[in-house]
Structure formats: C-alpha cells, structure tokens
Amino acid sequence: MTGTWLGMPPFPVAAREALGNEQLRTNLRKATGTIRGKRAAVVDERADWEALRVAGKEIKDRTLHNLDTYLEQLERKVTESGGVVHWARDAAEANRIVIDLVRAAEADEVVKVKSMATQEIELNEALAEAGIAAYETDLAELIVQLGHDRPSHILVPAIHRNRSEIRDIFLREMPGVTAALTDDPAELAAAARAHLRRKFLTAKVAVSGANFAVADSGTLVVVESEGNGRMCLTLPEVLISVVGIEKLVPTWQDLEVMLQLLPRSSTGERMNPYTSTWTGVTPGDGPQEFHLILLDNGRTGALADDIGRQALRCIRCSACLNVCPVYERTGGHAYGSVYPGPIGAILTPQLRGVTADEVSPTLPFASTLCGACYEVCPVLIDIPQALVHLRAKAVDAKRGKPSAERTAMRVAQWVFGSSRRLRLAQRLVSIGGRVLGRRGRIGRLPGPFKGWSGARDTATPPRQTFRTWWESR
C-alpha cells in the first residue's frame, strides 16, 4: 500500500479538527441515519439473515484458507475465456501495468468505474503523471474528483457534501453548466449524465475494479446503481480490471449468498439496480480485450495474521461505517485512508503495516469498542476483536522506549504483589486524590498523564477503601 495521505496527521489530531466542523457533522448525521434505517428494514425482511451471514463468512474463509489454489483456478479460467491475467506485488507495479496497457491501446484517457482498489493504489495520480486523463464516472466519485477532494465513505464517497455544496462544485468545474442549475438532486444527476455521456460513447479504454471474482467459472462481477458501470464494462474496446486477491469466491453458486448480503447491507435495497458479470471476452459483445490485474499490495501480510486475516473477508458494503459512533462524528477523512470507519481501522494498518507511518498505529484506537460494527457485518468480521489485537501490536511495536503505560504497569505489578504495599498505596491515593481533585473531580494532569487526562475527568478516589470499610463492619 502506498503511504498515508500526504501530510495526514494521526487520527486523534484529524478527528479533533473534524469535530469542529458543524456542516460536516450535520451532513453525516443525516446520511448515516437514513441509511441505517433503510438497511434495518430490508434485513428485518429476511428470517434467514443469520444463516446468510454464516454462509458468507464460511465462503470467504474457504477462499482465504485456499487462496493460492483459487487464484490459480481463476487465472486458468479467465485465460481460457480470452482474458489476460497480470499479477502485481504492490501499487507501483499495478499502476505500471495499467499505464503500459493504456499506452499499448494508443489512448490518452480512460473512463473509470468506482473502485476501492484503484483508489488504494492511487491510480488516477499515477495516470496523470503519465499524461493519461482518468474520468471517474460514478456520480459521487465525480463530485469528489471535480471538488479536488478525497472520498470519505466506501459506498458514498461524497457523503460529507450536501446538495448546495455539490451544486457549487458543478458550477465551478463542469463545462457548460450555467447558474440556472438548482440544487435539486434530479437536476444535479441530469447535469452529470450530460457531462459524461460523450466520454462513455467515445472512450477506448475503461478501468474497473470488481466486487467478486468467481474461481470455478472465471467470472468477474460488478455491482452498481447508476449504469456508469455498465457503460464502462460494455462500450470501450479495452477493459482493465484491478482486483484485490481477496475478492474471490470459490464457486458460481456462492454468488447467491453474496448478491443477497451485499445490497441489503450497503444501500439498504433488496437488490442494487445493476449487476454486470463477464467471463473473459465474448465475441461481438462488449470489450474485445480484457485484462485482469491481481493485486497483493499488503494483503498477504494481513493473510499471515490469524486474527487480522478476517479483515480480508470484507465485501466493502460499508454497513460498519454507518453504525459507528466515531465515524458519524469525525467523518471519513480523519482516518487518513481510502478505507475509513471500523473496517478501515483494522484493514489499513494491516495493509500498510502497523508502524508504517504516523497514522496507522493510531487507527486501532479510533473506536469505542461498542461492537455495533460486528452486529451489522454481513460476513461476521469480529472488528472489536481485531481492533484489540492490533492495539496490542501497536503498543508492542513501541516497546523498548520507556512509555508511561509501561512504567505504570511495572509499578502496579509491584504494588499488587503484596497486600501491605496495596494497603499503603490505597491510603496514599486517597490523600493524593483529595489534594488534586476539585469538587470531586480530577481534571487535566501534567507529565505522562497528559494524554489520558486531557480529554476526560477522573473521579477522585473515595475517602475509604473497600478494605477499610469491610474491616470496620
């Protein structure tokens, strides 16, 4: 995975800044509240929801435990069907393959279907450096691209923008748009339709990701709503799909589970408007040249971790973002990664390495551990368990440097080692607490306690310990 977003501060700093943005919090509260309600309604319709979740988890675990076998099977099937398979160890290698393919097609622009994998490898930036223009065609991605912005949500990248902000961006950046454009969502969507139509009808090369890749049939699957996906997957001559190696399912039948879990969990619909599947090349129908790039970029690192591995089950539905009290208040930008929210807090540090940069080690702490993300996850990723596991890894990585926690734990171990020392310590705490505390509360403390006490008050210790109360009965 490429580094953190340039100059991105660690989560606590970024979060504090985001919390001060009233407009952002209003936009987010409205959007996540709406989608939570929709999801709950369509999930409640299914008496077999839990059975579907279990099947979803088992399908992905089966994939991950035998990933080498299924990747080889997929490669064979895609090749047999007229596609070309490429492998990319990291972002730079994947970007280079795409650039070479676009140049071989003698094109200087590409149309793009929304894809987390290409955002992760920062493909648009790499293409721009190579002199190739990339046009995002998903409405939300278009809003982000025209706004010179970063996506802040997996499913709705422009969730942090309201309609009047979107109108302003279109007015400023979209050729041919006049001041007559209102902020009515239907009118904004129509403006985007007109803007992209010509691109769709003339583009020679398209770049996509995939929601699923089926090993036993060699089929790629893209799930979408707007039809921009169908446009990109059908009209250009050359199609390049960048797909993370964890996106596989073993069998065609497995899609019956995934195509029920994904739309209900992500957009709160029984089914998304459009799902496209293709297998290699079909003569006379769609692109006559198909390239599949299988991307590692840190995934094998996560695969090696017994607890962290479950993050690779993720089908990018974003249900965990929409229920997370931390995400709802800070928004996606604070996470400093294309994968925000609870899943980002466990996926990003694993893909990059827990100590790779300033942001990664802070992400596992960007959670209250309330467990709401686990409750909604369609493939039963125990995000709280993974968060705690990665917190330990982040702390372990700092070992060697004397830290306040470590010193405190050493002292605690010594104190708890003898009942006499504990009794003495409790008496000292009771006295000390009354000196420090004002009106029954201890506020901000200096030195090593600054981090803990800066954001919360602590109650002063009681005058009497449990032990002295027990003895006095």
Added chain:
Amino acid sequence: MTAREEILGRIRSALSTVDKAEIVVSRDYQQAIEGDLVGLFAERVADYRAAVVRTTADTVPEAIAEQLAHFGIGSVVTPADLPADWVPQAVTDAPPLDVPALDAADGVVTACAVGIAETGTIVLDAGPGQSRRALTLVPDFHLCVVRTDQIVGTVPEAIARLDGTRPLTWISGPSATSDIELNRVEGVHGPRTLVVLIVG
C-alpha cells in the same frame, strides 16, 4: 522471481499454519419460496418505480404498442431474433448498430432470461430476444418482456438457472443514484425508464 510466483509464495507461507481442509459452506438459508410468485414479482418491480404491465401471450404486440405510445417512444431498436410481430416498426440490431445509432434511438424492446420475484430483478443473458449488452444500455427507454414461466422466487433459484460464463446483466428498476444526501434519483447513465411487461 515473477510477481505471480512471489505472490503465490507469500500466500503459501502466510497459510503455513492454517488447516487447508476445505470449509464446508452451510446452505441452510432460504433456497426457494412458494405462493404467488408472479404477483410478488410485479409488486417488487413496481417498488423500484419501474412501470409494470400484465398481458396475455396473444396480445403482446398491442400491449407493447400501448406502452410505446404512452411514453412517446418513436424510434425503437430490437434484437434481430425478437418475434417480428412484437414491434413491427422497429429497426433490428442486424448488422449490429454503431453506438451513435443506438444513442439516437428513443428506446429498445427485449426479452429476458430470468425474473426474480423476491428482489424484483430481471436478468438478461444475451440469449434469444436479448442481443448484446450495449443494446439495453444506451437508449433511454427499455421495455422488457418477461414470461411468467421465467419467473423464479429467489436469488438461489436464479443462480441455478443461469450460466455464469455468459455475459449477464441483472436489472432491478431503472438506473438510479443515491449519492446526493442519499435521496434516490432515477436515471443517471442507464435507461431512465424501465417498463416490465409480464406475459401469461
């Protein structure tokens, strides 16, 4: 070492302590449903703000003509193998029309492969009466004819009927977006009007 060998090597070493026995997937979720599947299909398709019309096998051409007139659709394209009497005035896609010609057409009329009642979905598999994928994508109006014997109850039943190696398009209502404040807006890039004609 090639990237392929290196990635496969990393995977094998990552999984060295994992039990490689294949996990059996429990499939005790709902496989099929009973009851009035056609009625449920009609209700669920309409739920997506698609127009749903029911007719009988011998009145298909009249029903299609009525819908085309209702939506003001003048120029229509059809797959070459669609029954010729369904839309007598249509331009057939043989030889295949180029993209500007598709863009100039008002609408398209096709058949389908499968209908899914529970989710209100129609599936096109480029089989008889459906042609290639671009045909149902570029024109702004799509009328799709679904025979009642093509309607199944659930997604698992549909998956069992479909061949994964054919190019498939699953359609649930017209093109839509929810990207602006999560308000659903019909019609971004795909056909903005979808009419589903149920026959039988």
